[in-house]
Amino acid sequence: MNVVPRGVYRHKDMVRMFAPKSVAIVGASTNEKAFGSKVLALMDGAEFDGKTYLVNARYDRVGERPCYPSIKALPEVPDCVIIAVPREAVEQIVAECAECGVGGIILYSSGYGETGKPDRLEQQEQLAKIARDSGVPLLGPNCIGAINFESGFMGTFLGSSSTRKLAPSANAIGLVSQSGALGFALAQATEHGISFSHLLTCGNACDVDIADQISYLADDPSCKVIACLFEGMANPARLIEAANVAHAANKPIVIYKMATGEQGAAGAMSHTGSLAGSDAAYRAAFRRAGMVVVDDLESLIETAAFFGKVAQPKATGVAVVATSGGACIMSADKAELHHVQLPAPQPKTRAVLERVVPEFGSPNNPCDVTAQVLGDPQSLHDCLEALMSDDGYGAVVVPHILAYELVAARLKVFSEAARRHGKIVCAVWLTEWLEGPGAVEAELDSHIALFRSMDRCFATLARWHEREKWLAAQPRTLARRVTTESVKNGASLLDAVRNIALTEREAKQVLHAYGIAVVEDKLVQSAQDAVAVAKNMGYPVAMKAESPDILHKTEAGVIRLNLKTEAEVASAFEAIMANANKVTPRPSINGVLVQPMVPTGVEIMVGAKVDPMFGPLIVVGMGGIMVELLKDTVLELAPVNHGEALSMLDRLQGKAMLTGFRGSEPVNLDALADVICRLSELIDHQKAFISEIDVNPLICSAERIIAVDALVVKHDVTA
Incomplete structure (x- = not known):
């Protein structure tokens, strides 16, 4: 039934x-x-x-x-x-x-x-x-x-x-x-x-x-x-x-997902399929819907309570004021970890801090008022008021070191300042007396958010700012880059292929139909033909076996790169064919592709997959062998728009490689984002044909984004 x-x-x-x-x-x-x-x-x-x-x-x-x-x-x-x-x-x-x-x-x-x-x-x-x-x-x-x-x-x-x-x-x-x-x-x-x-x-x-x-x-x-x-x-x-x-x-919806296993990646034929597991797909869906995702059970209620109290942030900057130098250091560490900005105080704010904070403290951000507050409680109140008044801050973090009777009275002052300025005080409860004086009062106060972890405090502030970006981007728009004619041509190319896996040449034809630049190639059947083609292309060249049955060429030893002479090309042909014939079960071999070597650049992998629950997905990661070694990938539901594609690149751990690492030329990010968008449209348009796609690597530079290898796997209708 x-x-x-x-x-x-x-x-x-x-x-x-x-x-x-x-x-x-x-x-x-x-x-x-x-x-x-x-x-x-x-x-x-x-x-x-x-x-x-x-x-x-x-x-x-x-x-x-x-x-x-x-x-x-x-x-x-x-x-x-x-x-x-x-x-x-x-x-x-x-x-x-x-x-x-x-x-x-x-x-x-x-x-x-x-x-x-x-x-x-x-x-x-x-x-x-x-x-x-x-x-x-x-x-x-x-x-x-x-x-x-x-x-x-x-x-x-x-x-x-x-x-x-x-x-x-x-x-x-x-x-x-x-x-x-x-x-x-x-x-x-x-x-x-x-x-x-x-x-x-x-x-x-x-x-x-x-x-x-x-x-x-x-x-x-x-x-x-x-x-x-x-x-x-x-x-x-x-x-x-x-x-x-x-x-x-x-x-707001604050969500914690249990059962984060990657069973959805089992049996995948491509790198993309092995990396696009169910948990990553769920997280992508949560992001697309504007949900606030937390990573552990302990964060769920604490984060929800924060979002129940806050309004729209008045600024992305956060201030920290503490009575402990150690708490200031800890807050700076966690702010950096979660990419929360701690901007310096404005001049008028700094003037107040310099007047109030003793010379052995710190009138900066984080602001260390020191233990002098025990003798002069007003100094902490004055610093908090100055930071709350600063237009550069949307929230003030106040670590609480000890729980004692005066904390509740102090919190009332903080709450009143937050109410007047329309901002939030984040009270980080660092004492192990978890229910000590002031804890319940902080929970009950609508202008104070209580955290029992510095890490969770700054993670939540980061999510607050992320959600605000999401809200600002609504309603979501999607400007299609691919023409109806391109979609029709792509479908014809896919329909003409009888094998489950397209050859590299066939896969690149589909990419080309979608406006993605691909390296040229020629298929040869002999070492003599390979030498002739290489001479006509110009050295150096790359050579690869073409077979619908060899999906991962590097592992099979059927790729040779940077070949500069006729002798190297002839030798490479024989070695590639010998290694291809060693693969078991014995593959069907169409010949060897000869390609010009593309100038060096940053290698990026862009892949796609049709998930049985979520539909089309798009994956971006550091390319070449690094995709499997580092698993530095970002996944979204497909198709994506240009801003979402740029955001995917920004979330890569290796993003510094794209923006000019140690003096290298930065990659044209807009052009790379365009390729990501086009590939996301490809998997969306052709989801009835395609199961998985790998474009690995894309060679990226300031002048050019070009695909030098590709794998497209069709749905197995016989399964």
């Missing part, structure tokens, strides 16, 4: 489930350990705003409450039905809920698709079909549930002191998690001052999934920012659709 894909649910579709006025608990019990009993206890403890009905045909009453035999027997159609019964009884209850038109179903029962058994998966798909056909959203099965902190709706059996009714602050986080247990672990951040609007988990997600939940929170007024703990999904396009809903509502 195949369930027809759908667009994401919107807030109106799920509001009765996640903000219910009435809840029915199916599986209510006199056994206090039963899931139904646990849900009821949590609802009572949280003083749920709505009505609660109990359903179990075995009882007339549970405690002091009446108990009904079925959903149909209830005095009203409930908004949300929580099903806490064994799997065998579930389908009938779900069908009854659908018939009655309830607002939503939360299903705890397990033993479905997670078992891997075909009959259980079929049962799960049947539940999804009932939900889709009736229009009743179903959350689960195998689900821990959902919490609405504002209303006290505890649609869960997993409770603790943190799962209680709480009035969300103006910067509340909506948390969605594919891992129910980890989601509830993160929600315990309420104990140290973090404000949540919701906690939504999804279990097996046979109907309502994490994309639907993001879409719901995007339009919920009590949620300021969305934090997402993500594992993966069969159709990532739904996640991007939900991110677009959040963008329209001006709500």
